[in-house]
Amino acid sequence: MTTYTAPVDDMQFILHEVFGISDADVPGYDELDRDFTKAVLEEAGKLASEVLHPLNKVGDEQGCTLENGVVRTPEGFKAAYDKVCEGGWIGLDCDPEYGGQGMPHLLNSCVGEIFVSANMAFNMYQGLSHGAYNAIHAHGTDQQKQTYLPKMVEGKWSGTMNLTEPQCGTDLGLIRTKAEPQDDGTYKITGQKIWISAGEHDMTDNIVHLVLAKIPGGPEGVKGISLFIVPKFMVNEDGSLGDRNAVTCGGLESKMGIHGNATCVMNYDGATGFLIGETHKGMRAMFTMMNAARLGVGVQGYAQGAVAYQNALAFAKDRLQGRDVTGAQNETGPADPIIVHPDVRRNLMDQKAFTEGARAFALWGSNLIDKSDRKGDAEAEALVSLLTPIIKGFLTDKGFETAVLAQQTLGGSGFTTEWGLEQFVRDARITMIYEGTNGIQSLDLVGRKLGLNGGKTVMGFFELIKSFIKENEGNAALEDGFLSPLKAASKDLQAAATFFMQNGMKDPNEALSGSYDFMHLFGHVCLGYMWAQMAKAAQSALDGGASDTAFYETKIATGRYYMARQLPATAMHRARIESGAAPVMALDAANF
Template sequence: MPSYRPPLREMRFVYRELLDPARLQALPGYGELDPELVEAVIEEAGRFCAEVLAPLNRVGDEEGCRLEGGEVRTPTGFRDAYRRYVEGGWPGLGCEPEHGGQGLPETVHVLVEEMVCSANLAFGIYPGLARGAYNAILEHGDEAQKAVYLPRLADGSWGGTMCLTEPQCGTDLGLVRTRAEPVGDGSYRITGSKIFISAGEHDLTENIVHLVLARLPDAPPGTAGISLFIVPKFLPREDGTPGERNAVTCSAIEHKMGINGSATCVLDFDGAVGWLMGEPHKGMRAMFTMMNAARLAVGIQGLGLAEAAYQAAAAYARERLQGRAPGGPRHPDKPADPILVHPDVRRMLLTMRAWTEGCRALAGRVAQALDVARRDEDPARREAAHDYVSLMTPVVKAFFTDAGFECANLAVQVYGGHGYIREQGVEQLVRDARITQIYEGTNGIQALDLVGRKLPAHFGRLARRFFHPVAEYLEARRGDEALAEFTAPLAKAFGRLQRATAWIAEQGLRDPEQAAAAATPYLRLFGLTALAFEWARMAELGLAGADGAEGRFYRAKVETARFYMQHLLPQSGGLLASILAGKAAITGFDDEAF
């Protein structure tokens, strides 16, 4: 079984050098957040993930969850691990101090979240959903709801869910049938069934807060008629402790391809007591607070799995003896060379490394923008940061999870036949990673969101939040010969992205099918370019530190950037060709021939 090592040096590089901690410390409430404190938090989180969560990853996969009389039992060790997780204060890391949280920025939380996902994704889903419920209630709940639910979500004693999907509707939430009947005392009776509800029932917390989409009796059709309700598993008493069991039943748990330690439930609401959160018929606006946070979180799941896959593959490639190097034996004293000497194995490892480190850099960039959007005192800076986060959310969700799945598959390929069997543990990464491309909106839906909503929003204002900094960076470094091997490929990919954007804007206005047909290659082109921007900046830092005390670390940054620019970024040319080819070969195919 592969062992997990927290990538602390890589995280320090992103936080200290790439993102500039002073930018965060300038935000209200973060003045005392010096880099040493952040590093102490990350080190302790890494220790917990490596020593407590990682050893349970295979246990969760093999045992799965059990449904016994309507109660879900999580795998052996999960309850004790969750108790220790709560004792360590980890559920409240990013929650507000007024609710008992630690109030740390998203930029720090995202690093911790990556390590949790690398060590044990199935476990991480439980507290991840609780944090999503916390954020939704924080933004849209009334004061009474905040007082009851937020402290308990922040301290980890209560869990959370988001209950959207029903048997007849997934992405198209306008088809939701769950009903909410007012009873005259401010509460409602919720009736309906929800499927695919992650962490919908479990034994880790004393209560579970379900956020449920439902329709009021006077609801108009479609998404305009959806409201959002808080429906707890146990009804809170006046003192806030769990009381009577609500009419919410887990009637089944799904038997899945992966993330078996995470309970994916069918929940039946049979006149369950709930309370409206936010305005009537405005539930989608409130739910999108949770959904957008979840989409960013799922992107981090992809990153976490990519890191776990890379570590496993690199360790195996150093140890596995097989064949001789093409140029002659590297280790003539051994019966064979380690497979690390083979160019194709090195290609796979460098691909995994380039995706992982590039995605980590972009994740930090987006997380820092989210902190600015929430706390900066300047409205213009808040707006710019919010625009950037909105633009990048579908890119992070889709591109990172595609990269995570690719890295997991490459890890199996590096292991060869040993990777295909369960004993080694890397085939679990493939199965676990596969769902990340599907839930919280399939990656195709993310691509449609990018081209259909984000690009045209505010007459292209969101897109300019990315395009302008790239253009300014390239202009500022024009003539820098040392950087030219990195800035020149970035400029070429950026030009392709600009051309594709203009084509979609022009063609999409005349024919929405053109934009829809181009959406997925466009999102990948966008992600490739965004990572190229981060790799150019990391190469610049790497060149500056190449001759210092940690020269090997910085030279590796430069070399990985070089691989990215020469071997991965050229995909942008094929993607542009696919986009410009238009819809004809896709939409013109005869329906009856499928």
């Protein structure tokens, strides 16, 4: 019953009017003119609406099955995957040297949102591959790259990331999977990995597993972890497929959502593995994959909110129930559409204001990655490193919340499988957990990223906000509804950071007890900053005589909503943080 339409106009607005990308000094951005990006996004949107989204419910209902070691994906997934490959979407931002299209990450993120909104479980098959591609591209030898990347870019082979084991998820130091060196330079990999997304399936000819394992005799803990390539089928010198490797799917996880994606137990029984990067430096290589993956998960979070909002909105315009308290709006009908009711609007505006703000924020992150990757901008690299845990943690928490709000718009219908909203909620829920739980993101933010470059990176962020406010003082359209709230929110953020600095040294729990709130506080400031920029761009367009006044006025009104109704959360998070560690740590574990 759900439908999906790609938000092409909104994306175009962010790319060209807010970020002005075709004028930006980033190699590759010169190709991204309005017409080009529009054509790409519309094409992606067409595939998403017509092919991927109709399979969303099919995937949820059928799930995946395992029989005699073979995993079958839901009906239609393989055919749809082939279409995605044919369109060249898999390698959109991949290295042309290996057959990719070499597009900037920014454009890939837009397409990613569109595909994820349409069908998250489906899109994960290629999403995981992309992570594996990144790791091999960054750390593989030339031969490894030549062997694996062209097929992965084409989509003929897929990839996976194997980190978790039954006894360890977050704490990878506890990994038990062994990698025993062989005389020929390969390793025999033995152990069990769990929760491996797309670990086994029927959509590609080969699956390239990237596996964290320990070489016996290496250092204890995370310092003794290495990364290996373990192909499902061995690859002959001529590139053809050889013997089956000793890696098998031992079971499928039954789970709350993303049923269309196979979440596998993977058993490695002396499988042949190839070291990638240096011995014992596996964590570093894995982190290359994880930062991009975390940003991608942030996109998944708000993308599920976005499609849920679209469907909630359609319902709210269609469903007749009750009358506008200020006077009937649909006099000839039995009742007014529920969108007339203030509380329904409050609900819809929360969804809309978050989703559009989140999109700008995630695309800003992608823009920073491009600056880092394509022109070696170290400041951009540091800034996106700071923002990544926020993009992941904040956008997935709020994306899930948005899907829940959208479900609520439908009342009882929202709870039925028929209407499809409940699937968005169930699918969105995983984004708060995988690629590092959101609690872990908050620790990364407070424990590692705040201190990046001796605190210069976060100070640089504050400076950005300050400069923006200063530059726009006197801009009547921004001053009242945007600059003042942004200033107040930024002040809350700085106060919280100061609290950590003053107290966290003496007792790290003083900082760690507030890490989650800090992530949310920071997220709100980022979205407030995005909305202020979007309002500015919209006002410029109006001042310049743009014809689509409703579009730009709506942007400004939605931004005002965010500033008035969402941004005040910063003061609450600050109060929670400033209450310190004592309330959090007071109880003995036995007394909970």
